[in-house]
Amino acid sequence: MGKVSTKGEWTRVSVEESQFQGLRQPGVRSSTGIRSSLRWGGLEDEEKSGYDFTGLTDVEARLDGKDFNLGIFTHYNRRIHLKHDQFWVYLEVTVDFQDEGFDHTFTLRFRHDETPNQPGDVPDAVKLPLVHENDIVPIDDDDYKVTITGFLDDTGQVKPQFTNPEGRNKRVWLVARFERITEPGS
Secondary structure, three states, X not given: OOEEEEEEEEEEEOOOHHHEEOOOOOOEEOOOOEEEEEXXXXXXXXXXXXXXXXXXXXXXXXXXXXXXXXXXXXEEOOOOOOOOOEEEEEEEEEEEEOOOXXXXXXXEEEEEEOOOOOOOOOOEEEEOOXXXXXXXXXXXOEEEEEEEEEEEXXXXXXXXXXXXXXXXXXXXXXXXXXXXXXXXXX
């Protein structure tokens, strides 16, 4: 198919936005791509919990219905105090089809379960409860269904959720799939 580049922007949350930093902020270029960060909890001087999405540059996008890595999703789990134990965060991901000369943006919704830290530490959970709503993208006169299939973890499994122990950072791949829905040449 050719090369694509990806980037993300955290656009909104389902609770009071003043508790979050990084909403609607452009990403920052890193060694692997453009990183967009969202942070919450704690006081100004304390380390915060949060998410990063790092898009990729010059990735070979597959159009054969098989998964490919869309970007790196990182969860920073810190011992924080937050009014809400469950909330939704929204990430707009833009895929730039370099060889085709266009891009496509879609919105992903993640559910975050912020678990109580006392007594004992309980891992937080990050979920993609509804795998993406299957946007349609036209490429070379064919239509393709875009599906975000989940998180690829260090076991090689693609799952709709993962947990992360308190005090840890967890990096996983956010995985997508393009499946042709029109017959070739139709």
